[in-house]
Amino acid sequence: MEFEPVIGLEVHAQLKTKTKIFCSCSTQFGAPPNTHTCPVCLGMPGVLPVLNRKVVEYTLRMAMATHCEINPESRFARKNYFYPDLPKGYQISQYELPIARNGWIRIDTNGSRKRIGINRIHMEEDAGKLIHSPDRPVSMVDFNRTGVPLIEIVSEPDIRSPEEAGAYLRQLRSIVRYLNVCDGNLEEGSFRCDANISIRPAGTEALGTRTELKNLNSFRYVEKALHYEIIRQKEILLEGGEIVQETRLWDTEKNRSFSMRGKEEAHDYRYFPDPDLLPLVVDKQWIAAVQKSLPELPEARKLRFTADYGLPAYDAELLTADRDLADFFETCLQAFADPKQVSNWIMGPLLALLNAGHLSAAQSPVSPGQLAELLKLIDTGTVSAKIAKTVFEQMAATGKPPAVIVEEKGLVQVSDSGAIETLVDKVLDAHPAEVAAYRGGKPKLIGFFVGQVMKETRGKANPQVVNRILKDRLDR
Ligand code: ADP
Ligand code: MG
Ligand code: ZN
16 A cells, blocks of 8 residues: 655744843853843743844744734743743743744755645744753753744645655755844754654545654754654554554664654643733734845745856755855856856855855855956966866965966966977977877877876966867877
C-alpha cells in the first residue's frame, strides 16, 4: 500500500527587538546569567506587564509578508504549566484570538511551485534556560531569556515531503531575514521548528494520527527526522498497529527519535485571557504604515532577477535567498553591467571566500565596487580571467583595490604582439623535436607550446594572442 506523508510545521522565531516583550530588560544574547532580569520577567507577584510596541510592529511585518489577515483586535492568554524555567507558572501567549490568521507562502521544490497555508501567527514570551551542570547533580536556571519576544508561525498541514518541509523553512527564514525581524539562526535557537507528521493511504483525505518531533536544530535534522518518522509510522501501520499521538525527540547521535511524552491537549493548559493585559487593537493606519514599510521580498526579487537581468533561475534563487547577497549583486551591477558575469563571480569566488570566513555578504572583505573594478580589468583585457582569481585573493587578503595589486605585482596581461612573438620564437627554438612532431601531424602539441609561453610570462600572456602567433609560426 502507498502512503502519503502529511506535515505541518510550528516555527518559533525570536524577534530582534532591543527589549523584552513585557518589560524593558535587554534581549541581548550571551550576557552573564540572570543579569537581564527584573521583577516583571522574573514573575514576581503584583507586577504588571506592558506590551512592547515594536513586538507588535515586527509581528505585523511578518504577518503581512505572509499574506495573513490581521485581526483588528487580538488578545493575550495565559498558558498554564509548571517548569523550573517558567517562574510565573504560566506563559503569556495568544490563543483564541491571535493577531494574524489565514496566510500563505510559496515554495519551490524541484522546479514546481506550491502554496503552503499559514494557519496563524501569534506573539508570546520565551521561557528561561536550564543549564545542567556536567559535574554536579544540579541544574541551574538563567532567566535572561525569560520574556524575550517570540512569534509562533503555524502552518496548515499542506506539506507533503521532508524536502517540501525544508523548502518551506528556508523560505520562511529568508523572509524573516529580509524583514529584519529575526536573525533566523537554527543552531543558536533564534529560529526553532517543531514538526507534526502523520501518514495516510495515498488518495484518501482523512488525516491520520500525528506525532510531533522536537529538537530539530538544523535543516538537515528536520529532513532526516521526518524521513525516519515516515518509515517508522509506515512499519507500524503495515503491521496492523496504531500510531500513538505523542511528542518525540530527535537524537542527533543515534539518528532516530525517541518518545518523550504523550501529546498534551489544549485543555491541559487551562488557557484564559490574561487579566493584566488589555485587548490589543491594531488600527487601519498602523496596518497601512507597516504595509508601506515592507521591503521587496525574496520571491518578488527572484522573479525580477530572472526577468530584468536574464539570470538563470538557479542564479536568481541563490542570489536572492539572502538579502545582503542580493544587495551586493545589485550594487556591483551598477558599476559593471554584465549580470551573468557578476553572478558567476559572486556564486564562485565571493561565496567561497564568505563561507570560509563565516561572513555575510555585508561583511565581505571585498566590496561590490572593488569586484566591479576587477571585472572591468578583465573586460578591457588588462588581466586574464585566470590572473583575476589571484588578484581577487589578494584583494581579500589586503583590502587593496585591484588596479593597485595588478600594478604592484606586475600582473598586467601581456597582449603586445611584439613581446609575445619574441617569447614564442624562444620557446620554438628550445623545442625543435616538438616542433617537428607538431608539423608531422600532432596538432594537440599546440597546448604544450601555449603552456611553455605562459610559463615564461608567469601566466600573464594573453592566451588568444599567444595562440594566434603560435599557429602563425608553426603552420607556415
Ligand atoms: P497543537 O494545538 O497541538 O499545537 P495545532 O492544531 O495547532 O495543534 O497544529 C499544530 C501543527 O500540526 C499545525 O502545523 C498543523 O498543520 C499540524 N497538524 C495538525 N494535525 C495534523 C495531522 N493529522 N498530521 C500532520 N500535521 C498535523
Ligand atoms: Mg501548537
Ligand atoms: Zn525584565
